[in-house]
Amino acid sequence: MAVPISQMWTVASYVIKNKLAGNKHYPLVLMLEPLFRCNLACAGCGKVQYPPHVLKKMLTPEECFKAVEECGVPMVSIPGGEPLLHPQIVEIVNGLIARRKYIYLCTNALELKRRIHEFTPSKYLTFSVHLDGLREHHDFSVCREGTYDLATDGIREAVRRGFRVTTNATFFDGTNPNDVRAFFDEVMAMGVEGVVLSPGYSYEKAPDQNRFLGRARVRRLFRAILSNRKKSWKFNMSPLFLEFLMGKRNYNCTPWGSPAYNIFGWQKPCYLLQDGYADSFKELIETTKWEEYGVESGNPKCANCMVSCGYEPSAVNHGFGSLAGFWAMVRGTFSLYKDVGALKLLDEPVDGGHGQLVQIESPVNEETHA
Ligand code: SF4
Ligand code: SF4
Secondary structure (H helix, E strand, O other), rough: OOOHHHEEEEEEEHHHHHHOOOOOOOOEEEEEOOOOOOOOOOOOOOOOOOHHHOOOOOHHHHHHHHHHHHHHHOOEOOOOEEEEEEOHHEEEEEHHHHOOOOEEEEOOOOOOEEEEEEOOOOOEEEEEEEOOOOHHHHHHHOOOOOOOOOOOHHHHHHHHHHOOOEEEEEOOOOOHHHHHHHHHHHHHHHHOEEEEEOOOOOOOOOOOOOOOOOOHHHHHHHHHHHOOOOOOOEEOOOHHHHHHOOOOOOOOOOHHHHHHHEEEEEEEEOOOOOOOOEOOOOHHHOOOOOOOOHHHOOOOHOOOOOOOOHHHHHHHHHHOEEEEHHHHHHHHHHOOOHHHHHHHHHOOOOOOOOOOOOOOHHHHHHHHHH
């Protein structure tokens, strides 16, 4: 089991409390984006294409704390952009730890080794390092050579200093499931607590539109990756969400489960789409037309989405919301998912493998590192 008991207990009691209170739209994880600026420009990214004046803006620590207190979540994910480029990120993290929030600081780790001494290990703080696969695949995925080595140096240093570390990977078309399984072996050997996985979302703004997977292909890919798993592999995610990715169960989207707050305000309806902004969390919940989102709504923007920010809250609510869900979650935690058909999938040729690595230089990157 990758997630510590204290964190599971905090989330479980939070879900049960909200269920007993009859609350329908309660959030689980705040997606707090203190800036959009990054020192990479990945082909599948939907965040770093903003104009320079937007990329220069940042949330202050006070704005971050206000957002966290407003929505009352037990967990905060800090994506971006690259949070380690925020000059006050240490103050933000320490302020959230003081508020007893479980933090996932999502970083590409290019700066992690250099800045790790500024942070203090805590059960509340996890560095969630963006690593999309083995060296060649990761460098291809983030469009820059050498990033895998920098990120893994950062991981090893953080683990050595006693920090909680996970890796988070996004998979696109052309992913080789055998390579992903070899990648699990490699990162578990580095001492990470667990792996986080998600299919990519087909951002309209992403520079490479040919990389995204439809739902049927997502299920096939994740069935191949996650069936017949090794005992040594740990996942820092709900086992029921992994079953959803493998096509073993279906969930409706819970977009309010991971609300997103950034320099524009509370983003409607989720971290991935931008259908306007609300000034407060209350306004977000009360004015968003939730019925217009999720696959079942027929909204074409949601048609292929199986991304964790929408569907993992559904799995967590299921797991902690009923005895049957809890039992399924326990079973999933210890199952190795033996599946002969999935073994055959590993022998199939992979469509749409790597082309040549395209290095996309971020103008912000040059400015940052000048
Ligand atoms: S690391 Fe890549 S995906 Fe993440 S914010 Fe930077 S450019 Fe986007
Ligand atoms: S289906 Fe995906 S894109 Fe649509 S609301 Fe849910 S998380 Fe957002």
